[in-house]
Amino acid sequence: QSVLTQPPSASGTPGQRVPISCSGNSSNIGTNYVCWYQQLPGTAPKLLIYRNNQRPSGVPDRFSGSKSGTSASLAISGLRSEDEADYYCAAWDDSLSGWVFGGGTKLTVL
Amino acid sequence: QVQLVESGGGVVQPGRSLRLSCAASGFTFSSYAMHWVRQAPGKGLEWVAVISYDGSSKYYADSVKGRFTISRDSSKNTLYVQMNSLRTEDTAVYYCARDTGRSGFYDLGDFWGQGTLVTVSS
Numbered sequence A: 001q002s003v004l005t006q007p008p009s010a011s012g013t014p015g016q017r018v019p020i021s022c023s024g025n026s027s028n029i030g031t032n033y034v035c036w037y038q039q040l041p042g043t044a045p046k047l048l049i050y051r052n053n054q055r056p057s058g059v060p061d062r063f064s065g066s067k068s069g070t071s072a073s074l075a076i077s078g079l080r081s082e083d084e085a086d087y088y089c090a091a092w093d094d095s096l097s098g099w100v101f102g103g104g105t106k107l108t109v110l
Numbered sequence B: 001q002v003q004l005v006e007s008g009g010g011v012v013q014p015g016r017s018l019r020l021s022c023a024a025s026g027f028t029f030s031s032y033a034m035h036w037v038r039q040a041p042g043k044g045l046e047w048v049a050v051i052s053y054d055g056s057s058k059y060y061a062d063s064v065k066g067r068f069t070i071s072r073d074s075s076k077n078t079l080y081v082q083m084n085s086l087r088t089e090d091t092a093v094y095y096c097a098r099d100t101g102r103s104g105f106y107d108l109g110d111f112w113g114q115g116t117l118v119t120v121s122s
Helices: none
Strands: A009-012 A019-024 A036-038 A045-051 A063-068 A071-076 A085-093 A098-101 A105-109 B003-007 B010-013 B016-024 B034-039 B044-051 B058-060 B067-074 B079-084 B092-099 B108-113 B116-120
Touching: A009 A019, A019 A085, A019 A105, A036 A071, A036 B108, A045 A063, A045 B108, A071 A085, A085 B044, A098 B044, B003 B092, B016 B034, B016 B092, B016 B116, B034 B067, B034 B108, B044 B067, B044 B079, B044 B092, B058 B067, B058 B116, B067 B092
Parallel strands: A009 A105, B010 B116
Antiparallel strands: A019 A071, A036 A045, A036 A085, A063 A071, A085 A098, A085 A105, B003 B016, B016 B079, B034 B044, B034 B092, B044 B058, B067 B079, B092 B108, B092 B116
């Protein structure tokens, strides 16, 4: 059971906009920054979003992040087949004094 | 360019020890906090530990506290994790990852290594 809650799966057709949610509490998302990662099959995770809504250089602006209260969301617009991957959210948890991850969302491009 | 290369993985019996290394290059290693993150086969990501830029602060996941020790050697640009009293549930790919800051609280993993597999089995 992960501390951060994500839907196990999401799907969309090419060109669509797909949101992925991440729910936490006041000790993690409610107080600290949220990061989002993309993990393609057989590869290491890649940082997509940091500090709730900032994109590292090289990450397309099709990926966007937001946070409200104790929940965060990753949105992927203009969906492409190469976006098919697992997506994870993470945040520092003040109560646990450590980082916590969501269980991951497997995105399928139909 | 930033590179993180893990090594030291392998097959080990339950109760034994293993030390993983992560060789860093392409950036000023002593200026960044560093993390270990693991992923059991077919499972999600699990944070293991973080060490601050100067090694003065360390934090661990409850699942490894008291058994794992994170450390760093800035003269060798290398991050370590000493894993003792290994359990079958420690079987995973272990990644090292750089933080964007010095403390390790804000942004985990702007760069990741390729991972090293640890299998704990009798």
